[in-house]
Amino acid sequence: MAIFQFTFMVNAYRAGTIVAVLAGALGWFMVLRRQSFAGHTLALVSFPGAAAAIFLGISVTIGYFAAAITAALVIAAVPRSLGGRARSSESAVIGTVQAFALACGALLVSLYGGFLSALTTNLLFGSLLGISASQVLVLLGAAVAALAALAGIARPLFFATVDPDVAEARGVRVRALSALFLVLLGCAAAEASQITGVLLVFALLVMPAAAAQRLTARPALSFVLTIAIALVTVWLALLLAYYSIYPVGFWLSTVGFGGFVLATGWRAWTDRPRPVAAEVTT
Amino acid sequence: MISFASTFGEPFVRYAFIAGTVIAASSGLVGYFVVLRSQVFTGDALSHVAFTGALAALAAGASLLLGLYGACLLVALAIAALGRHGQADDTVIGSVFAWVLGLGAVFLTIYTTSATGGVAGISVLFGTIFGLSASQAAVDAAITAAVCAAMILIARPLLFASLDPAVARSRGVPVRALEYAFLGLVGVTAAAAAQAVGALLLLGLLATPAGTAQRLTARPFRAFWLSAGIAIASVWAGLLIAEAAPTVPPSFAILAVATSSYAAATAVTAVHRRSARAAA
Numbered sequence: 398m399a400i401f402q403f404t405f406m407v408n409a410y411r412a413g414t415i416v417a418v419l420a421g422a423l424g425w426f427m428v429l430r431r432q433s434f435a436g437h438t439l440a441l442v443s444f445p446g447a448a449a450a451i452f453l454g455i456s457v458t459i460g461y462f463a464a465a466i467t468a469a470l471v472i473a474a475v476p477r478s479l480g481g482r483a484r485s486s487e488s489a490v491i492g493t494v495q496a497f498a499l500a501c502g503a504l505l506v507s508l509y510g511g512f513l514s515a516l517t518t519n520l521l522f523g524s525l526l527g528i529s530a531s532q533v534l535v536l537l538g539a540a541v542a543a544l545a546a547l548a549g550i551a552r553p554l555f556f557a558t559v560d561p562d563v564a565e566a567r568g569v570r571v572r573a574l575s576a577l578f579l580v581l582l583g584c585a586a587a588e589a590s591q592i593t594g595v596l597l598v599f600a601l602l603v604m605p606a607a608a609a610q611r612l613t614a615r616p617a618l619s620f621v622l623t624i625a626i627a628l629v630t631v632w633l634a635l636l637l638a639y640y641s642i643y644p645v646g647f648w649l650s651t652v653g654f655g656g657f658v659l660a661t662g663w664r665a666w667t668d669r670p671r672p673v674a675a676e677v678t679t
Numbered sequence: 680m681i682s683f684a685s686t687f688g689e690p691f692v693r694y695a696f697i698a699g700t701v702i703a704a705s706s707g708l709v710g711y712f713v714v715l716r717s718q719v720f721t722g723d724a725l726s727h728v729a730f731t732g733a734l735a736a737l738a739a740g741a742s743l744l745l746g747l748y749g750a751c752l753l754v755a756l757a758i759a760a761l762g763r764h765g766q767a768d769d770t771v772i773g774s775v776f777a778w779v780l781g782l783g784a785v786f787l788t789i790y791t792t793s794a795t796g797g798v799a800g801i802s803v804l805f806g807t808i809f810g811l812s813a814s815q816a817a818v819d820a821a822i823t824a825a826v827c828a829a830m831i832l833i834a835r836p837l838l839f840a841s842l843d844p845a846v847a848r849s850r851g852v853p854v855r856a857l858e859y860a861f862l863g864l865v866g867v868t869a870a871a872a873a874q875a876v877g878a879l880l881l882l883g884l885l886a887t888p889a890g891t892a893q894r895l896t897a898r899p900f901r902a903f904w905l906s907a908g909i910a911i912a913s914v915w916a917g918l919l920i921a922e923a924a925p926t927v928p929p930s931f932a933i934l935a936v937a938t939s940s941y942a943a944a945t946a947v948t949a950v951h952r953r954s955a956r957a958a959a
Contacts, residue, residue, distance in 0.1 A: 433769040434720040488719035489890025496883030500934035503805040600777040607770040650781030
């Protein structure tokens with residue numbers, strides 16, 4: 398195909414493929430654990446990380462990962478409050494982390510002035526041109542490490558997700574697992590934000606998993622399906638972004654949302670009540 | 680050293696203080712229930728809708744306020760309608776708002792290529808409270824004052840409905856109608872707060888003061904008022920800091936104050952708990 402004559406498109410496709418697999422795998426657990434809000438926050442936190450890295454003149458990739466992992470640890474570490482219920486207090490912590498991190502991003506943009514504010518749109522909404530061959534290697538290395546760690550904890554994590562009380566009684570360290578999962582989710586968010594832009598990482602984390610879990614209730618099948626949908630979404634979005642003036646993040650969220658709507662529609666169609674046939678026979 | 684008289688002499692500072700105070704009060708009051716009902720994610724979704732609404736209005740050449748309030752109110756009511764048992768599915772909210780945000784990216788592209796407005800996107804995202812005009816400040820202050828009044832009016836039945844919806848329903852509290860009213864108020868507050876601290880940062884006004892108040896006291900109404908108080912104090916302190924140090928954007932200063940108060944409250948309650956455990 399003509400678009401592969403350009404090195405930056407080849408790199409974008411390589412990086413996109415790596416990111417789709419990683420985001421799909423972590424996103425599947427995220428949706429199952431109902432931690433969409435945490436996932437979204439970890440994605441947004443990458444923005445001040447990247448802005449700070451540019452400000453300090455160090456590698457942007459380091460900024461993305463450092464910020465996302467730090468935020469994951471903060472969310473996991475803050476103790477639950479006395480007054481509210483556990484879920485309510487956790488959501489306040491996540492909201493605070495998110496807002497403060499983005500405020501730091503705003504401060505850096507304003508301190509750094511013109512150059513960074515031109516870059517801000519790219520950091521927020523993604524750019525096809527930004528990916529170098531060495532960056533692809535870094536993405537690949539981090540993705541392999543994160544997926545290996547996920548494979549190591551997948552079974553107890555699934556147990557702890559489906560039935561935390563029984564898992565805890567059986568000696569599974571639920572709290573430690575959930576902290577480790579947040580760190581891995583942070584890694585996936587940091588990887589994906591380099592392609593899709595910080596604001597739209599969440600599309601890749603939540604939409605394929607949400608669509609797959611609507612299509613089938615079988616865990617292993619929906620896990621594989623999630624990664625397949627994520628891959629198709631990224632490949633299609635990159636193609637559409639290449640041939641249009643709109644940013645890749647927009648196409649990604651639109652293709653992903655289309656998949657989600659189709660899956661929801663298919664589910665509604667197969668689940669539809671069929672009392673008509675029964676009434677005819679009686 | 681800045682003197683109060685000279686600070687309040689500038690009209691744009693006065694507008695920022697007046698609108699900021701009422702917006703903070705409504706964010707604190709609404710935010711208490713947002714946190715209590717674990718609906719911070721809904722607030723997060725609305726903050727992104729605010730961005731798309733504002734940029735859609737700019738791209739279409741319509742009024743920014745109309746886009747903000749219209750989009751936020753519409754999506755808030757849609758979330759209320761989609762919700763089963765009062766709380767919409769996380770993944771549905773997430774998928775919808777991620778796509779709405781994608782649309783925002785397109786409006787940004789259209790707007791920045793049609794006009795010389797590259798900065799507009801960033802100022803919508805991160806707020807320009809010192810940029811409020813007299814008429815904008817008046818509109819925002821009036822709307823958020825109405826939100827405060829409505830919130831105080833429904834606080835008691837809403838508290839009942841939030842803590843125990845089943846019992847509240849059997850006692851004749853209109854739980855479903857309260858949910859619509861509440862989410863509508865969240866939408867309006869989000870649109871107003873988006874102008875004060877920016878679409879991306881409004882969770883800092885909505886969730887942080889309420890989370891702080893909830894850590895400091897377990898009594899609902901005390902936390903309700905405390906939340907508004909902390910929000911107003913954060914906005915005042917933030918505006919004074921931004922006034923004294925012009926390189927610091929006001930949104931950052933406001934959120935830094937709010938976040939420090941949250942961190943301080945967390946530390947204080949942790950120490951308390953430890954000393955209580957040691958005494959026991």
